[in-house]
Amino acid sequence: xxxxxxxxxxxxxxxFGDGLTELGRTNPNVVALCADLVGSLKMNxxxxxxxxxxxQVGIAEANMMGIAAGMTIGGKIPFTGTFANFSTGRVxxxxxQSIAYSGKNVKICASHAGLTLGEDGATHQILExxxxxxxxxxxxxxxxxxxxxxxxxTIAIADYNGPVYLRFGRPSVPIFTPADQKFEIGKAIQLQExxxxxxxxxxxxxxxxxxxxxxxxxxxxxxxxxxxxxxxxLDEKAIIESVIKTGCIVxxxxxxxxxxxxxxxxxxxxxxxxxxxxxxxxxxxxxxxxTPAQLMEKYGLNSDAIVxxxxxxxxxx
Amino acid sequence: xxxxxxxxxLTIQVRRDILRMVHKVNSGHPGGSLGCAEFLVVIYNAxxxxxxxxxxxxxxxxxxxxxxxxISPLFYSVLARxxxxxxxxxxxxxxxxxxxxxxxxxxxxxxxxxxxxxxxxQGMSVAIGAAQTKKLNNDKHLVYSLHGDGExxxxxxxxxxxxxxxxxxxxxIATIDLNGKQIDGAxxxxxxxxxxxxxxxxxxxxxxxxxxGNNIEAILKGMAKAKSKTGQGxxxxxxxxTMMGNGxxxxxxxxxxxxxxxxxxxxxxxxxxxxxxxxxx
Numbered sequence: 268x269x270x271x272x273x274x275x276x277x278x279x280x281x282x283f284g285d286g287l288t289e290l291g292r293t294n295p296n297v298v299a300l301c302a303d304l305v306g307s308l309k310m311n312x313x314x315x316x317x318x319x320x321x322x323q324v325g326i327a328e329a330n331m332m333g334i335a336a337g338m339t340i341g342g343k344i345p346f347t348g349t350f351a352n353f354s355t356g357r358v359x360x361x362x363x364q365s366i367a368y369s370g371k372n373v374k375i376c377a378s379h380a381g382l383t384l385g386e387d388g389a390t391h392q393i394l395e396x397x398x399x400x401x402x403x404x405x406x407x408x409x410x411x412x413x414x415x416x417x418x419x420x421t422i423a424i425a426d427y428n429g430p431v432y433l434r435f436g437r438p439s440v441p442i443f444t445p446a447d448q449k450f451e452i453g454k455a456i457q458l459q460e461x462x463x464x465x466x467x468x469x470x471x472x473x474x475x476x477x478x479x480x481x482x483x484x485x486x487x488x489x490x491x492x493x494x495x496x497x498x499x500x501l502d503e504k505a506i507i508e509s510v511i512k513t514g515c516i517v518x519x520x521x522x523x524x525x526x527x528x529x530x531x532x533x534x535x536x537x538x539x540x541x542x543x544x545x546x547x548x549x550x551x552x553x554x555x556x557x558t559p560a561q562l563m564e565k566y567g568l569n570s571d572a573i574v575x576x577x578x579x580x581x582x583x584x
Numbered sequence: 585x586x587x588x589x590x591x592x593x594l595t596i597q598v599r600r601d602i603l604r605m606v607h608k609v610n611s612g613h614p615g616g617s618l619g620c621a622e623f624l625v626v627i628y629n630a631x632x633x634x635x636x637x638x639x640x641x642x643x644x645x646x647x648x649x650x651x652x653x654x655i656s657p658l659f660y661s662v663l664a665r666x667x668x669x670x671x672x673x674x675x676x677x678x679x680x681x682x683x684x685x686x687x688x689x690x691x692x693x694x695x696x697x698x699x700x701x702x703x704x705x706q707g708m709s710v711a712i713g714a715a716q717t718k719k720l721n722n723d724k725h726l727v728y729s730l731h732g733d734g735e736x737x738x739x740x741x742x743x744x745x746x747x748x749x750x751x752x753x754x755x756x757i758a759t760i761d762l763n764g765k766q767i768d769g770a771x772x773x774x775x776x777x778x779x780x781x782x783x784x785x786x787x788x789x790x791x792x793x794x795x796x797g798n799n800i801e802a803i804l805k806g807m808a809k810a811k812s813k814t815g816q817g818x819x820x821x822x823x824x825x826t827m828m829g830n831g832x833x834x835x836x837x838x839x840x841x842x843x844x845x846x847x848x849x850x851x852x853x854x855x856x857x858x859x860x861x862x863x864x865x
Contacts, residue, residue: 298720322716322751330709330743337649337713340698341641341721345713360703361740365710369690369700 268484269459271477273441277414279471280378280435284309285414286421287346287376291317294344294425300335301348302328307437308348308378328353329361335373336365344425345373351380351434352393355400366430367403374424375400376433380410381521382549382566383438383471383559392554398526400432401499407452408499410434410520410528412473414442416496419450427452434470436521438559441474444494455502461489464577465509465516469495469528472519472547472568479573490577498528503535510542515580517545519573521563524548543583545576591800593861594665595625599831600864601661603854605677606845612678612686615841617658619763619798619826620730624662626803627728631811638668638695646725647714649699651707652732652761653687654843659697660684664865668696671865705738707731708758712748715756726814729758734766737775742787748819749788757810759822762797765839784821797826832857 290297291313299313300322314321324331328349335345347354354377355362366373377396384392401408409424409431411417417435424431444456458473459480468476473494480490491509495502510516516536518529529546536542549566563569598621606612628634632646650659657677664671669683676682683692687702699710711729718725735741748756760780768774777783784791790813794806806822813820828842829835832854835846846854 320720324747325743325750327743327747329706329740330712330747333706333709333740333744334713334716334747336699337710337715338717340647340714341643341717341723343717343720361706361709364700364703365706371699 276439279417282414282417286418332361351377382562388556389553410470423450455505459492468519478570519547653701663696708744797824
């Protein structure tokens with residue numbers, strides 16, 4: 268069993284901010300837009316270094332999405348920044364028509380996704396955004412797991428021509444992926460090899476999946492752990508190959524089980540390799556105020572929850 | 585093309601195209617299409633600086649965005665008559681597997697279209713974005729856009745209108761088709777908007793009015809003036825007063841033809857009022 272440790276915790280939004288800073292230095296076509304959340308999105312350095320390539324639109328997300336679509340005409344690569352809720356549900360039709368249907372090269376960068384936004388509560392804690400965005404034809408959906416991976420993903424999507432939804436979060440989480448790991452859109456990363464159960468996780472739940480695998484190991488259960496940073500296009504091959512080996516699967520995400528990663532996995536498996544599956548996800552509910560750790564505990568989105576679901580799904584084999 | 589007679593002839597042919605397109609598929613929006621026919625013919629042929637051929641980026645040429653995408657029959661006819669795609673393709677309007685979708689889209693790769701529109705209120709933001717990219721590229725060309733008056737009921741417009749003046753988008757000429765009508769009736773009955781002129785002025789735009797929005801000379805003069813107002817630190821708005829259904833007597837003075845196609849008899853009547861000039865497709 269591989270050992271994963273960390274020396275530092277950092278928020279994934281800082282990975283976005285630092286990735287954007289690097290793009291500002293390396294890609295003259297990258298422009299950034301923000302709807303009055305510059306500090307929250309960690310965009311300050313990009314703005315300081317490239318004031319002419321930054322566009323503050325004020326609290327007007329619909330306008331921001333339309334402007335971003337228009338900016339692509341003439342070769343710019345716009346990165347929009349606001350909270351996940353205001354990046355998706357609030358502006359769904361603008362994204363659908365002006366960006367997705369129009370095939371525009373816009374990168375929708377969404378912070379404070381999920382319950383771990385914390386104390387602001389359910390108005391801001393979107394748990395439906397992966398579903399909304401993955402249903403748009405042609406939209407790539409990425410949910411990286413830590414600071415390093417978020418930074419790498421931010422840089423990688425500038426080289427991909429087409430609309431992308433990049434989802435990240437507010438809290439500090441362990442940095443455990445290598446700083447030099449290349450980000451490949453749609454390519455799952457195998458973190459642990461195991462034979463008894465597959466755990467496929469995305470975003471903040473990837474670290475929890477590694478913690479769960481340790482606990483399971485102590486109980487004599489070996490888990491195959493896969494980091495699915497890209498929910499669409501989904502690395503179907505990696506998932507199918509893993510369940511051929513293990514015969515059961517747990518999916519883990521900071522999202523509603525309706526419309527999330529778990530359902531995408533279910534679709535693939537029901538078509539190609541019907542397999543018992545359990546879901547670590549919110550259960551068709553809104554969130555509430557609380558600390559991130561309290562919320563993840565209450566809504567069953569941590570390593571303990573993954574362990575329980577793994578034990579359950581193994582019995583269903 | 586700047587000869588007024590040529591523009592008149594083209595307008596009549598465009599009217600015929602619009603009527604025949606919507607009649608064939610018994611759907612589409614002839615009223616607003618006819619109302620803006622003179623305007624689109626004039627800007628594409630006598631106002632905008634356009635390159636030959638089409639590429640999406642449109643660098644070093646003027647760009648046009650149609651926000652009220654339902655007047656697609658007009659847009660398609662003008663694009664075809666300007667050589668962006670074969671005129672015969674107008675035959676495929678709204679048919680299965682056509683590039684001429686009910687509302688304009690980039691999705692099928694139709695030359696001349698740079699954004700999908702139809703869901704209203706989005707075109708102003710897109711035009712502003714394209715105008716800002718022109719500034720970043722040090723491209724001195726202009727961005728034109730067209731919007732319905734009823735469309736201004738969509739709130740996104742006002743976000744965009746506020747932004748455009750705040751950011752000194754002075755390479756944009758946004759034209760509002762003031763025909764006073766929308767699907768459910770007169771805009772003053774559906775949702776009175778008060779003075780659109782006063783509203784744009786309050787948002788610090790330069791506002792020009794073309795009182796005779798179906799008169800080619802008036803449009804030529806008005807749009808030349810609009811061009812002269814660009815580059816002065818403020819976005820330019822043109823209020824174009826038009827007659828929905830213009831050029832077909834029974835389609836004028838009513839909102840009934842906003843989204844309804846003529847039957848065989850009505851088509852014959854309408855075409856008789858607009859004898860063929862440049863050849864039907």
